[in-house]
Amino acid sequence: xxxxxxxxxxxxxxxxxxxxxxxxxxxxxxxxxxxxxxxxxxxxxxxxxxxxxxxxxxxxxxxxxxxxxxxxxxxxxxxxxxxxxxxxxxxxxxxxxxxxxxxxxxxxxxxxxxxxxxxxxxxxxxxxxxxxxxxxxxxxxxxxxxxxxxxxxxxxxxxxxxxxxxxxxxxxxxxxxxxxxxxxxxxxxxxxxxxxxxxxxxxxxxxxxxxxxxxxxxxxxxxxxxxxxxxxxxxxxxxxxxxxxxxxxxxxxxxxxxxxxxxxxxxxxxxxxxxxxxxxxxxxxxxxxxxxxxxxxxxxxxxxxxxxxxxxxxxxxxxxxxxxxxxxxxxxx
Numbered sequence: 001x002x003x004x005x006x007x008x009x010x011x012x013x014x015x016x017x018x019x020x021x022x023x024x025x026x027x028x029x030x031x032x033x034x035x036x037x038x039x040x041x042x043x044x045x046x047x048x049x050x051x052x053x054x055x056x057x058x059x060x061x062x063x064x065x066x067x068x069x070x071x072x073x074x075x076x077x078x079x080x081x082x083x084x085x086x087x088x089x090x091x092x093x094x095x096x097x098x099x100x101x102x103x104x105x106x107x108x109x110x111x112x113x114x115x116x117x118x119x120x121x122x123x124x125x126x127x128x129x130x131x132x133x134x135x136x137x138x139x140x141x142x143x144x145x146x147x148x149x150x151x152x153x154x155x156x157x158x159x160x161x162x163x164x165x166x167x168x169x170x171x172x173x174x175x176x177x178x179x180x181x182x183x184x185x186x187x188x189x190x191x192x193x194x195x196x197x198x199x200x201x202x203x204x205x206x207x208x209x210x211x212x213x214x215x216x217x218x219x220x221x222x223x224x225x226x227x228x229x230x231x232x233x234x235x236x237x238x239x240x241x242x243x244x245x246x247x248x249x250x251x252x253x254x255x256x257x258x259x260x261x262x263x264x265x266x267x268x269x270x271x272x273x274x275x276x277x278x279x280x281x282x283x284x285x286x287x288x289x290x291x292x293x294x295x296x297x298x299x300x301x302x303x304x305x306x307x308x309x310x311x312x313x314x315x316x317x318x319x320x321x322x323x324x325x326x327x328x329x330x331x332x333x
Contacts, residue, residue: 009317019313020302023302025076083306091300093291093300098303102303112204115201125219131144147214149213163175163279175280177199180195222254226254227250255326259322261319262319285308288304
């Protein structure tokens with residue numbers, strides 16, 4: 001196992017390096033750059049007057065200032081060198097270090113992602129087990145219907161529906177953001193933590209609904225497949241208690257597909273649904289990435305894409321290790 005972990009860690013580092021090149025190139029594929037967007041905004045707002053020669057001179061000055069006039073491989077080399085020393089560059093739009101922008105939202109993103117994961121896994125596993133054991137019962141049909149509804153209804157539509165319900169019938173409750181207005185800029189205290197908890201469950205419910213519904217279906221289907229296998233029939237014939245027949249091996253083996261989803265679960269939870277985050281006003285990485293892409297803020301976009309890609313690699317590595325521990329049929333040599 002140790003050799004496997006070392007080998008996979010080295011491969012993960014190579015994958016992250018390749019990902020950094022791909023993300024840096026792909027982000028620059030759209031025509032134009034941040035300077036073009038900035039000049040257009042100045043022209044639209046009347047903040048730039050003068051001849052085309054003045055405009056061209058300003059564009060050249062800005063591109064030289066931000067290093068956008070250098071060849072692509074030179075820009076990438078400087079970016080990856082600085083990133084290796086903890087410097088992710090400076091945001092072209094906010095004129096702030098990228099690490100500060102990402103760090104401002106990272107804590108809230110981690111809290112929301114952890115809460116959403118607990119909500120999704122904490123509901124999907126017991127409900128999936130119960131539906132499989134009580135197949136074709138009223139409860140099974142009810143959970144199946146709820147699961148299909150969760151998969152069919154878009155997250156942002158659910159967020160809008162909850163906002164409408166709240167504004168119509170509970171005007172004193174705010175479901176937007178993760179804090180009440182008086183706690184947004186406040187320092188951390190017990191009152192701020194309580195206020196966060198009041199808002200957090202709504203965001204976790206909206207973001208995790210579709211994932212929970214999908215995990216319930218996966219858990220139910222795989223457990224049903226395991227319960228029909230000969231070793232389960234043999235265990236029942238030997239007179240083992242039903243709870244032991246179900247939980248000892250079938251549940252463990254049915255968890256494999258859920259564990260294998262860690263590869264994409266981590267980045268999805270970290271970024272959150274971008275549309276949902278915009279609708280609810282959540283201070284996560286998703287809206288920041290969307291704004292950076294629209295403004296063609298190269299360094300912010302590349303840093304967040306790198307973060308999500310790194311989480312994907314880490315999630316895949318963790319899922320492989322957990323599968324080797326969870327499933328006795330899997331042996332890593």
